[in-house]
Amino acid sequence: MYQRKIPIDYDCGLSVAMEVVGSKWKFCILDEISKGIKRPKDLVNAINGITKRVLQKQLRELELHGLLEKTIYTEIPLRVEYNLTVSGKSLLPLVSAIDQWGMGFSSRLKTILETEATMNYL
């Protein structure tokens, strides 16, 4: 993690939410965990494009922010699970709502971006 220079605005719900969950992978991670994929190794396989190292950091942040809790099982081979806390679970309706909105907007975005690319708008 890094040393944030610009402080969070705790009075703005959107600012708080963005801090905790506003990153490339966190929603995906919470989503997969809610589906029962809880081990780092399995999460790496389940989430398209993420690497072990990045996943590790995201899990750590989610844990520090109180959305996940980590359990270590002294089994062979070593097993670690990340489970949703109460706060984490309270986010699930949002995660699925955002996912659904994104799915609905997907084809439209694709069209828009392709059109703009050919028109050199960006």
Add this chain to the structure above:
Amino acid sequence: MYQRKIPIDYDCGLSVAMEVVGSKWKFCILDEISKGIKRPKDLVNAINGITKRVLQKQLRELELHGLLEKTIYTEIPLRVEYNLTVSGKSLLPLVSAIDQWGMGFSSRLKTILETEATMNYL
């Protein structure tokens, strides 16, 4: 804007949504516009901490992504308004849900971050 190197996964709703709305200010901007604050100048005043230049870029992206539409009134002094499109409006329930979640989580996050800061966890 910049040239994205890692492509969007159009099959993942969360990925699509993050692309369009996953940034520091966009939810705030949509929120303010939904409350009736539509002119760049007024948005700068309404949104704590944003600068004119940054707002301008965010508005442009939201417009390109089809969430806002821009109207230029030939008045004196010059008046420009950004209004929500149908897609933009379809996001409002999410914006307010996220805002509410963030408000509910705010004090908890503050406690967590302050505790961890003193414990050098970060």
Add this chain to the structure above:
DNA sequence: ATGGATGGTGATAAAATTATCACTAAGTGA
């Protein structure tokens, strides 16, 4: 003792986002 499986870290590079500053343009009224 060696190697595989799992979970994890440190250092650093690359990419992406946001901030800053100085500027342009149109219109209007003093």
Add this chain to the structure above:
DNA sequence: TCACTTAGTGATAATTTTATCACCATCCAT
């Protein structure tokens, strides 16, 4: 002409986020 308002842009710096690579530790089986 000059100042003022509003909207907007270009160049660049600073910050933040993600990615890459090489590495460590444990436990176990061969």
